Amino acid sequence: MALMRWNPFRDIDRLEPFREIDTLQRQMNRLFEELMPTTNGGEGIGFGFVPSAEMEETDDVIRLKLEIPGLESKDINVEVTTDSVSISGERKSETKTEENGVARSEFRYGKFQRVIPLPSQIQHEKVEAEYKDGILKLTLPKAEADKQKVVKVNIG
Template sequence: MALIRWEPLREIETLHRDMNRLFDRLLSSDGGEGVGLSFVPAAEMEETNDAIHLKLEVPGLEPKDINVEVTAESVSISGERKSETRIEDNGITRSEFRYGRFERVIPLPSHIQNDKVHAEYKNGILSLTLPKAEEEKHKVVKVNIG
């Protein structure tokens, strides 16, 4: 029986490579595992007495590439970041940008008037102002103390 030398650093490198390959497949736009989502835009939400203010970070997109759908309870943002493929002289192209479609559904903390939503897109930030429904503005809840 032969002795095998244990090399922990090599095993860590192999694990690192395997984890990178797993995440690349899950996030690839060609759908390595059928997921096909390139990125999920970061969001920031602020609630005031009259409205909910929602900001999403979607850099590198044109407003025509973004689809926003609003119900009384949630906001759905989807779109696609299209790639511009360039082939260099030696035939190798390297890109760390993520391309492909994305979708995010954000539940809202209170009901809104979805026919009065205001949207603005500037410098890669999509800002939505979602006015609250009238019954939500004046809603008072009595709390029973047991």
């Protein structure tokens, strides 16, 4: 038995499914391009970036850390409810025009927002925040009802 390389374009009648796949791929690429970060001065649809988060839960508190480098604390907005945290802000571009009018940047600029649901109810009026070296640290004390929460499990 000899092996042959398959060429889908050998038979023109077989091309139709591949045209549909190619059309679908182009549509998906356009969708992702619209959602990718924009560096064109805010034109078009897109997000600047989504900060990475890390959460730790103890008996008394939930500790949340977010990586938001390149901002000052005044540029970060934190809103807390009893069951979620919303962090938003904007990283402003400082790009200067290079020679021949071409400027390149791999940094991500623009607005960001992240809403993080919390695993327990918290005392939202007692939240503490610290922002240092690009890391936002939130200490979220748990509500008294959740601290004392004991669930009896029936064994059948």
